[in-house]
Amino acid sequence: MNLLKKLTIATSIAAASSISHAHGQDFQWKEATSNGYKYRYVTNDPASARYYILKNGLTVILSPTDKNPRIQTYITTKAGSKNDPADHTGLAHYLEHMLFKGTNQFGTKDWVKEKPLLDQIDVLYENYNQTKDKAKRKEIYKKIDRISGEASKYAIANEYDKMMAEMGAEDTNAFTSYEQTVYTEDIPANVIDKFLAVQAERFREPILRLFHTELETVYEEKNRVIDNDGDKVFNTMFASLFPNNNYGKQTVIGTIEHLKNPSLNAIREYYNNYYVPNNMAVVMSGDFNPDEVIAKIDKAFSYMKPKAIPEYKVGQERPITIPIVKEVIGPDMENVMLGFRFPGASTKDARLMFLIGKILANGQAGLIDLNLTNKQKLLEASVTPFLLKDYSALLLQGTPTEDQSLEDVKSLLLQEIDKLKKGEFSEDLLQAIINNEKKAIIEQYEEYSSRGAILNQEFIMGVDHKANLEYIDEYSKLTKKDIMDFAAKYLQNNNYVLVYKKLGKDRRTMKISKPTITPISINKEDQSPFIEKIEQIPENPISPVWLNYDKDIAKNKLGNVDILSVKNKDNALFKMYYYFDTEKWNSKILPLAAEYLEYLGTQNKSSESISKEFYQLASSFEMNVGSDETYILLEGLNENFDKTIALFEDLIKNCQTDPTAFDAYKARMKKARANVKQDKDHIAAGLRNYARYGPQNPFNNVLSDAELDALKAEDLIHLLHDLFNFKHKILYYGPKSGNEIAASLIPIHTLPPILKDIPNIKTFVQIPTDKNKVLFAHYDMVQAEVFWVRNGEQYNATITPTISLFNNYFGEGLGSIVSQTIRESKALAYETGSSFQQPDNKEDKDMIMAYVGTQADKFNESTAAMNELLMTLPKSEQLFEATKSGLKKSIASERISQDGIIFSYLKAQRLGNNFDIRKNVYEQAPKLSFADINAFHDKEMKNKNYTYCIVAAQDKVNEADMQKLGEVKKLNLTEIFGY
Structure with missing residues (x-):
């Protein structure tokens, strides 16, 4: 439910889908009838999507594909935060939360007794909403808390999550954005009847039970936004771009004032107005027969009655005639965001916005890529198109490098926009963009989950699917002048919003004060009769498919280098790894060295020309350096395989030092190192590494400032030139056979007679967690983030089935014991969880991890709640049996494919296994009893020592409270980061 992240993902998917799958194909809307249902479809549609509108107005979009026996589902309402009442902002979002609480059929063990108490709570909230006197409000809230406690005795918390877990569902979630509220599930294909029965009941008449604890969870989510400088920049940008439209007048989560004054009546009114069939869609992509599924959906949702939807008035924006400049203060790194307003999603101009965004920045050969990031004039820069229904926006963001002002960043970004308007880009860039988008669309449509996301987003934005498939032809007809004129129209010198993100303490930051909440009953052992009905619905079992590493992977040789390959039988794309x-x-x-390579050229080619060449081939490379494995990934079109590999090999073997580039790189690196010290997630990662390995650990195994100053370009160049002289493997997924790959690589990937061993430079060993300790790092924020870390024993494959079952039951997912207790019952956190993690190498040790992100004034309660769970494992037979069933179904319907087969094999090798470990889990986990996982919990967690890694503001968490947990060590940033 990370709102801005979900919004970004959805927008990015829509952006990608705005390009045709295949150039020159004829896309036409057609009508057909099958199994008594009329539907529309588009010819040559890569999604094979059928569009139905049922008698009650419900839209159903079905995209069948049998590659995996699973189905991605979206149940979507065309109503989001922009539809919130002005005096109840955030309402769509917390209604989304309440759709997980059940109806009068599930989520309750005695509706007759529960209902009168919920009615009283309704009245109390209305009084609370209207009352201004603080003392009276406090008394009303005490009554709400007391009666909510009584009502909770009849509620069954997380019964929805338990049902979905039993089905083997994954990614049970929902998200709200400006235009939409979306409920997502990824289910095994054989439980579709159960799924539809649950969803039909879920949306029939949701009951707003357990409201005050869930509202506290929303408070915590709001606090996370308050602590996130990126969210604050984004909200400031939209408030300035759209001062008259609800995109800018209202935020998704809502104001603190409105969150503190909720109205259950207003929530119900919103539900009744917008959750109607003519405003909703069911979108499914996956393994099913559409003729059968449409009849099932019709039967399940036929009870819904259409009604008129409240008129939404688009807030009309006036043209921006002078730059609007805003400022955001916070502890995270400095940056600049520029925003330009565009028309809404269904317009041609909104689609062309994506094109000029790609010309500006595409990660390889855009103007900003080549002129700013490649030449290291900025630390980072990006362009993000945001497709929305009323208006859209093009956002440019830049991060300064060493000794660079934010004003300089703004000027550099505007200069590249001027180059765009003047046509200072190569003629072949447009065709290169088209080629790369063709490849991107092939990738998008081969996955059932991303297919569903594209179709769902089109429905919300009112974008015609046929139009979305035709635009590569439209783009191919554009001239440079067309693009220049379009850019000049929308990217003027004075019609933008500019947000400066500066370092400092935000004096305006507020938090939502902690109310007094008595922990509620979650009735783990109870079960509604509705669940019994769902369990009786038949399902055909899915047979699991295990990997056979001897048969599924072709093994060839290139000299003394192993080639591991899996054939791509679906399309003409390849991935190859060194x-x-x-x-x-x-x-x-x-x-x-890996990062420096991006800025290097050879004697014959500049870095800029190499980037352009990769992009024109619709290929790319990425070098990933990890503590366990390092790889170089090259991917692209199979027809350009030889050219792509040759281009990269020439670069890495013949790259040359560039003194100017190296000086800029060192300055850039210093700035980047300073920036990560201002990021709380990096700080937390450093603490966890310190807890596992001690003061010297993989996280801070970096050059000191003095070592960085002394570093020479030749050191990095030598390592790059020498890289292929070390022992390595070649991994390949694509249309070629293993023999064909070897033959292609013989003239390109030349090797010495003997490869060198990887040098044993540094080995890190996990330290014993021999006593309770606290590692604390200060960060100016509202929340406190607490991680429990404990090193366990050496890797043991025989306990993997127990671990898988235990994690699903105890701490992973919304329906787990940890989430039920800390989030649902005690309302202490928005995010919490725990897991027992096995290592990636057999020589390493297991790790126990737990997490609570909570408001700082709940620190004591939160740590006590987690410690109680680590001491005693609560028992719920219903949850345990549902967990066993769901784990088995999830594994049975899982298909590891493509290059995932090879990486599964490599992981098995590192762990000393020669088979697919999932087979053991599938066969053994269902035989385990609660006593087995309880014994595991007692052995691994109970009465054990932990290192508490805490990131919080030092004035918000009392040191005496931390000392109760263990010996406190306050770490400074140099100790954490190593420089």
């Missing part, structure tokens, strides 16, 4: 086992290497300069 793979190094770097567990013992831990080189401080290898990550720097």
